[in-house]
Amino acid sequence: MTQSQQNNQAQSEDTQVHYIAVIAGDGIGKEVTPVAQQVLEYAIQGVAKFEFTPFDLGAERYLRDGAILPDDELEALKSYDAILLGAIGDPRIQAGILERGLLLKLRFAFDQYVNLRPSKLYKGVTSPLSKPGDIDFVVVREGTEGLYCGAGGSVRKGTPAEVATEVSINTAYGVERVVRYAFDLAMKRRKHITLVHKKNVLVNAGDMWQRIVARVGEEYPEVTHDYCHIDAATIYMVTEPSRFDVILTDNLFGDILTDEAGAVVGGVGYSASGCINASGEFPSMFEPIHGSAPDIAGRGIANPTAAVLSAAMMLRHLGYDEIAQRIEAAVEADIEQLGSTPRSTEQVGRDIIARLA
Ligand SMILES: NC(=O)c1ccc[n+]([C@@H]2O[C@H](COP(=O)([O-])OP(=O)(O)OC[C@H]3O[C@@H](n4cnc5c(N)ncnc54)[C@H](O)[C@@H]3O)[C@@H](O)[C@H]2O)c1
Ligand SMILES: CC(C)[C@H](C(=O)O)[C@@H](O)C(=O)O
Numbered sequence: 001m002t003q004s005q006q007n008n009q010a011q012s013e014d015t016q017v018h019y020i021a022v023i024a025g026d027g028i029g030k031e032v033t034p035v036a037q038q039v040l041e042y043a044i045q046g047v048a049k050f051e052f053t054p055f056d057l058g059a060e061r062y063l064r065d066g067a068i069l070p071d072d073e074l075e076a077l078k079s080y081d082a083i084l085l086g087a088i089g090d091p092r093i094q095a096g097i098l099e100r101g102l103l104l105k106l107r108f109a110f111d112q113y114v115n116l117r118p119s120k121l122y123k124g125v126t127s128p129l130s131k132p133g134d135i136d137f138v139v140v141r142e143g144t145e146g147l148y149c150g151a152g153g154s155v156r157k158g159t160p161a162e163v164a165t166e167v168s169i170n171t172a173y174g175v176e177r178v179v180r181y182a183f184d185l186a187m188k189r190r191k192h193i194t195l196v197h198k199k200n201v202l203v204n205a206g207d208m209w210q211r212i213v214a215r216v217g218e219e220y221p222e223v224t225h226d227y228c229h230i231d232a233a234t235i236y237m238v239t240e241p242s243r244f245d246v247i248l249t250d251n252l253f254g255d256i257l258t259d260e261a262g263a264v265v266g267g268v269g270y271s272a273s274g275c276i277n278a279s280g281e282f283p284s285m286f287e288p289i290h291g292s293a294p295d296i297a298g299r300g301i302a303n304p305t306a307a308v309l310s311a312a313m314m315l316r317h318l319g320y321d322e323i324a325q326r327i328e329a330a331v332e333a334d335i336e337q338l339g340s341t342p343r344s345t346e347q348v349g350r351d352i353i354a355r356l357a
């Protein structure tokens with residue numbers, strides 16, 4: 001064996017392999033996820049290796065054999081270091097079947113209680129705001145409670161006397177752990193938290209959230225915190241987004257607010273997210289915040305930036321801060337120089353990789 005063969009062998013024995021489950025899913029999820037994988041593979045070379053395992057889950061699978069997320073596949077997913085997800089949802093399938101049965105089932109089964117959604121206005125992006133200012137905040141959205149629990153039902157369905165209920169579940173345990181996560185995150189940022197809720201109407205849950213924030217906040221004297229009703233928060237996101245550093249909110253408010261956040265930074269095509277199981281017991285999942293975008297799917301024009309930035313979040317989660325930072329810098333430069341140039345999904349991927357080189 002030559003020296004170089006020996007070196008290669010030694011290197012391959014040392015090289016750490018990360019096992020990543022890939023659920024590209026539906027619509028543009030299938031277009032943007034391969035770009036994120038290519039960027040990851042390129043960025044990690046020489047340091048570690050990714051072994052990607054595709055999972056055939058989503059609309060096509062459901063239409064083919066009726067499976068949404070079989071138990072054995074859920075069990076298999078548990079053993080991966082992380083999950084990379086594209087988007088779930090298809091207009092041919094009744095709303096909620098895949099979203100609840102697949103996407104939310106994963107977030108709940110893997111206790112991904114922190115739904116982390118950063119927003120940044122990059123140079124070169126045209127914001128619809130008249131005075132965009134500095135936009136750099138993170139929404140910490142609770143991920144496993146609230147109106148997403150599926151508590152409720154309907155009676156006398158289809159009759160004029162039908163009653164439908166959806167119940168918001170908020171536990172002190174569930175709220176406290178995400179509140180603590182937000183305070184820890186604020187300590188690494190500009191040390192300010194805005195709790196967003198609707199305590200003037202949702203008096204039970206809103207009051208509990210506020211009391212827990214106040215109590216936990218006493219342990220973090222350097223972090224200031226204030227409160228904003230969700231309706232007013234949607235105003236400030238447009239008129240004064242620079243007031244936000246860490247926005248802490250429940251599951252549904254966080255969902256709505258982060259689509260608005262995407263719009264103010266130039267489009268949801270730039271908005272990444274991580275569904276984090278902060279205890280490390282289960283895999284975390286990284287996905288753009290946008291959906292399958294049936295209106296543009298199949299045309300190869302979806303912006304893959306959010307998927308690439310979600311992949312960078314995954315790298316950070318796996319301990320590769322420096323590589324994540326390199327990808328973010330490449331994306332930033334790409335947007336600054338080419339953000340307003342119409343490009344295909346694949347071309348954006350090639351341009352980002354060229355910058356990494
Ligand atoms: N995490 C997810 O998987 C996720 C998130 C949101 C919606 N959904 C599902 O996706 C389907 C479509 O939902 P929707 O239309 O309400 O929301 P959507 O996010 O798919 O699309 C909203 C708008 O944003 C545009 N858009 C989204 N991503 C883009 C990108 N990367 N580049 C350029 N434009 C982009 C779309 O063209 C559309 O005009 C539904 O089935 C919904 O339930 C899934
Ligand atoms: C598809 C849907 C279940 C999901 C959510 O509401 O969380 C989506 O809108 C998101 O933002 O990831």
Ligand SMILES: [Mg+2]
Nearest residue numbers: 255256259289
């Ligand atoms: Mg959403």
